Amino acid sequence: MEQSLTDRKAFYQILTRKIMVLILVVSFSPMILTTGILVYRFNLTYTEKIQAHISELVQKHTQNIDTFLSEKLGNIRYLARQFDSKQQSPKIFLQKNLGLLKKEYGDVFTDLGLVNGNGIQFAYEGPFKFENADYSDAEWFIKASDKPFYISDVFAGLRGHPHFIIAVKITSNGSDYILRSTINFGAFNSLVENIHIGKTGIAFLINSKGKLQTQTNVGLKQSIIASMMDSDCYKNNETIFAKKQDALGNKYLCVTSRLKNIDWLMVFRQDLNDAFRDLWKTQLLALAIFIFGCIAILSVAFTLPRNIVKLISSADKKSEVMNKQVVESGKLATIGELAAGIAHEINNPVAIMVEEAGWIEDLFEEEDLTGSENFDEFKRALSQINTQGKRCKEITHKLLSFARKTDSTVNDVQINDAVKEIVSLTAQMARYNNVIIETNLNEGIPYIRIAPSELQQVILNLINNAIDAMEKSGGTIKIETKISQIEKNHLVISMEDNGPGIPKNNLDRIFDPFFTTKAVGKGTGLGLSICYGIIQKMGGKIDVHSQIGSGTKFRIWIPFQEEIIEVTDNDSESEIQGEKT
Structure with a gap:
């Protein structure tokens, strides 16, 4: 006997160690694998989300700037087509049209000027005194002379502050002219300044030489700006998303997108720490949860096996x-x-x-x-x-x-016909007990695929129960069929009597097997339990509402596969109210 106890104790110790090792292996393996996969997938998804969001933002603002430039270029080209040196004075032409442009666009257009083929501005309208200004050596004039239109880079020029020019070539009466307009740099720059993400996310424009075309609130060295240029963006004319590192070792995101009407790049820059701050916070939280999970697993691994072995020992004694x-x-x-x-x-x-x-x-x-x-x-x-x-x-x-021994063959059944058949079978019993059965069977009830005998059994059982409840005083049983307005694609069979009702304490138990309130010898307590099981098997549900002295109402919902049946507004409202009550 003592040897048997010693062997059993050794067995329990070995079993404890095996369970402990098993818990550690089974718990840590999927936890480490799942955590690694989730962190990797979340990191990948978050990165893709950031990339998509910033790329979409840059593309959207690039399109806005393209639209701005296209619209302003279109305005100047339209004015160029209207100019005729024989029919109108150049000064009056400029004065009239600059007024119209300012009225329509505000201060976007600063001035208008007409420049002849020698680069001399012979007509000018604007806030400066630039009549007879010589632009023959200006870069924009040289390039505009060879093209139908030209949009210049941002430069200081004669006025001493940043601006850029839209120039359109005109041929009138055998002579070539250039209609030029200065675009308000402040209005243009605001289109780019509005792009801000996080603390360090900024956007700016650079030309093909890597020079800034907009102002920024953050001082960036020319070498840093030049490093952001991406030749692929010029070659493929697409938005480029990249992670880069400047000369100071700072890692940042860089998104570039080329404008259509001019060789400028929209550049968005944001520090990597700023862009992925939320991701890293989430990763730290995941690490904390992982450590907490490891501690919990270790605690369980050292306590649970002992409790399990104790339970096994106790179970052996009770075997x-x-x-x-x-x-x-x-x-x-x-x-x-x-x-x-x-x-x-x-x-x-x-x-x-x-x-x-x-x-x-x-x-x-x-x-x-x-x-x-x-x-x-x-x-x-x-x-x-x-x-x-x-x-x-x-x-x-x-x-x-x-015991589910009855016939359960499934057929197409018309609910109204089944109700009429059962009512006719129970009519004599109802008259004998001074009970009146009233039916309200709505038309348009679709067929449902169920076992006819099971449905008949449910309806018959509920009618018999109502008759038994009113056998002393008599009363009325109201049976109604309709399409539910609460449960989609469900038929509703409601059966209401004005009998004595069911006590509140019994309502939760009436569907339990062998529960009955009838006198000994008058009921087995199986009827409603069988009904409940049949309705559940059909995929429907049954409920009961009862009040002592007022009667009892059973409602049965049975699903069907027909399309939605059209019901008039009045019928729908009355049926919804009926179901809710």
């Missing part, structure tokens, strides 16, 4: 008791199967007995036995045989139904 319970359970299962078989076998002789009792009653009617001393006793005995035989048949039928 004999459990074995006995298993044997008893097997006996009960066998008895259940035997009871179902007996119920099935009893069903036929009981049916014959009821038929024979009915046949004897027919004989009594055919032969005059009223003079017999035991005639009334015979009648009473036959009536009792008939009543109890039917009761036996009902009990066996319910037992078989509860």
Whole structure:
């Protein structure tokens, strides 16, 4: 005995270690793998999201600047087509059109000027005194002379502050002119200054030589700006997203996009620490959670095996008791199967007995036995045989139904027809108990695929229960069918009586097997339980509302596969109110 206890103790120690190792391996392996995959995927997704967001922002503002330049170039080209040196004075032409441009666009257009082929501005309208200004050596004039139109880089020029020029070539009366306009740099620069993300995200424009074309609030060295240029953006005319590092070792995001009307690049720059701050915070949080999870796993690995072994030890001591319970359970299962078989076998002789009792009653009617001393006793005995035989048949039928022995063949069933059939079968019983059955069967109810016998069993059981509840005082049963306005693609069968009602304490138990409030010998408690199981199998649901002294209402929802049925507004409103109540 002592050796057996020692062996068992050693066995429990080995089992404890094995469980501990198993917990550590099974817990840490998927945790490390899952955490690694999630962190990697989240990092990848977040990076793609940042890239997509910034790229889309840069593209959007690039398009806005392109639209701005295209619109202003279009305005000047339109004015150029209207100029005719013979029909109007150049000074009046410029004065009139500059006024129109300012009225339409505000201070976007600073001035207008006409320059002849020698580079002399012979007509000018604006805030400066630039009549007869010589632009023959100006870069913009030289380039504009060879092109239909030209948009210059930003430069200081004669006025001493940043601006750029839109120039359009004009041919009038055999002479070539250039219509030029200065664009307000402040209005243009604001289009780019509005782009801000985080603390360090800024945008600016550079030309093909890497020189700034807009002002920035952050001082950037020319070498840093030049390093942001991407030749692929010029070659492929597409938005380029890249991670770079400047001469100082600072890592940053750089997004470049080329403008269409001019060789400028829209550049967005943001420090990597700023762009991925939220990502790194999330990674730190994930690391903290991972460490906490590791601590929790270690705690469980050292405590759970001991508790498990204790439970196993306790379970070993109770094994004999459990074995006995298993044997008893097997006996009960066998008895259940035997009871179902007996119920099935009893069903036929009981049916014959009821038929024979009915046949004897027919004989009594055919032969005059009223003079017999035991005639009334015979009648009473036959009536009792008939009543109890039917009761036996009902009990066996319910037992078989509860054991799912009844026919469950699925067919297309029309709910209204099934209700009418059951109502006709129970009409005589209802009249006998002074109960009136009223039906309100809505038209347009679609067919549903269910077992007809199961649906009939549900409806019949609910009607019989209502009749039994009102057998003393009589009353009314109202049955209604409709398409639910609450549950989509569901039919509703409501069955309401004005009987005595069900006590509140019993409402939660009425669907439990073998629960009944009927007198001993009058109910098995299986009816509503069977109904509940049948409705659940159909994919529907059943509920009950009851109030003492006012009656009881059962509602059954059964799904169907038809398309949405059109219902008039009045009907829909009344049906919704009916379902809610």
